[in-house]
Amino acid sequence: MSWNKVAVVGAGLIKMGELFDQSYEQMASGAFEAAVASVDKGFEPNQVEAAFVATQRGTLWGQEGIGGNTIPTAIGLAGIPCTRIENACPSGSDAFRVGAMAVASGVHDVVLVIGVEKMRDKSSEEGLLSRAAAGHPIFTRGETAPVLFAPFATRHMYEFGTTREMLASVAVKNHYNGARDPYAHFQNEITVDDVLKSPSVCHPLHLLDCCPQTDGAAAVLLVSAERAREFTDKPVYVAGFGVATDHPYLHEKDSFTEIKVTRMASQRAYAMAGVGPGDIDCAEVHDCFTITEILDIEDLGFFEKGDGGRASLEGETSLTGRIPVNTSGGLLAKGHPIGATGVAQITECWWQLRGEAAERQVETRNGYALQHNAGGRGSGVAVVNILTNRTDAP
Amino acid sequence: MTTARFDLPSTDQETQPFWDALKEGKFLIRHCNACGRDHYYPRPFCPTCWSDDVEWKQASGRGTIYTYSVVHVNDLPPFHERVPYVAAIVELEEGPRVMTNIEGVPFDELRADLPVVVEFKAISDDVTIPVFLRNSADR
Numbered sequence: 001m002s003w004n005k006v007a008v009v010g011a012g013l014i015k016m017g018e019l020f021d022q023s024y025e026q027m028a029s030g031a032f033e034a035a036v037a038s039v040d041k042g043f044e045p046n047q048v049e050a051a052f053v054a055t056q057r058g059t060l061w062g063q064e065g066i067g068g069n070t071i072p073t074a075i076g077l078a079g080i081p082c083t084r085i086e087n088a089c090p091s092g093s094d095a096f097r098v099g100a101m102a103v104a105s106g107v108h109d110v111v112l113v114i115g116v117e118k119m120r121d122k123s124s125e126e127g128l129l130s131r132a133a134a135g136h137p138i139f140t141r142g143e144t145a146p147v148l149f150a151p152f153a154t155r156h157m158y159e160f161g162t163t164r165e166m167l168a169s170v171a172v173k174n175h176y177n178g179a180r181d182p183y184a185h186f187q188n189e190i191t192v193d194d195v196l197k198s199p200s201v202c203h204p205l206h207l208l209d210c211c212p213q214t215d216g217a218a219a220v221l222l223v224s225a226e227r228a229r230e231f232t233d234k235p236v237y238v239a240g241f242g243v244a245t246d247h248p249y250l251h252e253k254d255s256f257t258e259i260k261v262t263r264m265a266s267q268r269a270y271a272m273a274g275v276g277p278g279d280i281d282c283a284e285v286h287d288c289f290t291i292t293e294i295l296d297i298e299d300l301g302f303f304e305k306g307d308g309g310r311a312s313l314e315g316e317t318s319l320t321g322r323i324p325v326n327t328s329g330g331l332l333a334k335g336h337p338i339g340a341t342g343v344a345q346i347t348e349c350w351w352q353l354r355g356e357a358a359e360r361q362v363e364t365r366n367g368y369a370l371q372h373n374a375g376g377r378g379s380g381v382a383v384v385n386i387l388t389n390r391t392d393a394p
Numbered sequence: 395m396t397t398a399r400f401d402l403p404s405t406d407q408e409t410q411p412f413w414d415a416l417k418e419g420k421f422l423i424r425h426c427n428a429c430g431r432d433h434y435y436p437r438p439f440c441p442t443c444w445s446d447d448v449e450w451k452q453a454s455g456r457g458t459i460y461t462y463s464v465v466h467v468n469d470l471p472p473f474h475e476r477v478p479y480v481a482a483i484v485e486l487e488e489g490p491r492v493m494t495n496i497e498g499v500p501f502d503e504l505r506a507d508l509p510v511v512v513e514f515k516a517i518s519d520d521v522t523i524p525v526f527l528r529n530s531a532d533r
Binding site for chain 2: 151153154199252
């Protein structure tokens with residue numbers, strides 16, 4: 001039996017991009033308004049009983065000591081309980097999971113989950129890159145974000161014959177999808193040749209193998225399953241979720257051909273939802289780099305280990321493929337405003353399961369969509385959420 | 395004028411013998427007397443069996459590249475002066491893996507399983523770090 005104790009009745013985001021002209025609070029309120037406006041039968045902002053805010057890099061604009069407490073004020077709800085969730089790249093996914101548990105516990109009937117991130121206001125030296133000097137005091141100096149994934153690509157190529165063309169095909173597919181997503185940061189198509197000829201960043205990853213730094217916000221409204229139909233006749237339920245942790249330092253990884261936390265978190269989510277990888281109609285997965293998506297689709301069980309590169313190259317994850325992946329454009333094209341990323345992925349799954357994904361709409365035969373993030377230096381944590389539009393879920 | 399450096403480790407009491415040994419040309423790992431496994435980085439207890447019966451052990455310094463990347467972009471000083479450089483995971487003969495740099499190997503000759511051997515490189519008056527070179531004797 002799927003868990004199905006909590007329903008998503010509203011979801012929305014703002015156009016991702018370099019949003020120098022918008023404040024953190026402005027971005028949050030834009031996402032909140034979009035989520036409120038999406039509720040079929042109407043929603044009054046004061047129906048929100050509590051909020052969970054996902055922001056991973058509060059240090060980027062001086063919010064490190066404030067938690068999520070500027071958000072209720074920004075959206076006109078000062079007074080409600082509000083808690084900030086920070087859990088590396090899956091911060092948004094985890095805020096969603098925690099929000100769902102808050103509703104399922106019976107403490108709150110209506111919860112707002114909102115992800116907001118400002119990535120571009122500070123220079124890379126002050127911002128994301130400064131983490132290259134953080135983490136373990138001895139053994140991780142100089143690790144940039146691509147260094148945390150490129151060695152996986154090298155080893156995957158060595159063991160399975162994965163090629164740069166296979167990696168590139170992931171970026172080509174996600175840009176194709178992004179060009180059909182009005183909220184995506186990048187809305188242009190690219191070719192395999194564009195990826196291969198872009199500058200080398202961190203061998204074997206080139207510039208177009210990497211996601212951009214993006215500002216953005218996304219929000220979803222969660223209610224108890226019993227009350228879902230007060231808000232919509234097309235509720236989407238939380239079928240299950242899973243979280244896992246692993247060594248965040250590369251030298252302690254058991255394997256460089258899998259992201260272990262992804263496998264573990266998905267197994268937990270599948271068990272909770274009572275389904276398997278073959279039941280998933282489409283998935284939004286963590287493609288911070290092209291190699292990451294190839295690892296994801298193997299570790300989530302969509303393809304055999306080592307087969308992810310071939311499957312990507314042959315279009316099995318395209319909009320019309322066997323299992324469409326990152327229909328929104330993914331992190332590579334839609335962007336990766338860290339705290340907002342998972343919530344934006346949930347929004348795409350919600351649209352797909354309601355048949356509202358326009359040009360990107362895929363066939364949802366089984367009624368299940370999967371959302372996934374991994375991160376935390378060398379993938380120390382992953383979160384998987386599974387959504388369903390089925391009320392008769394097995 | 396001093397420029398900020400992001401490559402210097404924060405040494406502590408627990409790891410001081412490791413850093414002192416590097417200056418003397420010795421690469422230390424830790425051995426667990428309870429389960430017999432070696433580990434790295436050095437910890438006050440064994441990460442496999444949690445025993446605190448652990449002691450320093452000099453590694454042979456030989457190993458193979460497990461995986462690597464050539465880093466072309468890193469703006470942080472002093473890495474911005476070092477690009478392109480090789481970030482690698484080396485698997486030591488004794489088992490544990492080490493995050494490190496490979497030096498002196500042409501990029502097109504890098505590959506997983508390439509035999510390498512430790513070299514000691516002073517990066518400041520106080521700090522010597524282990525890097526790895528191709529182990530020609532082992533080809």
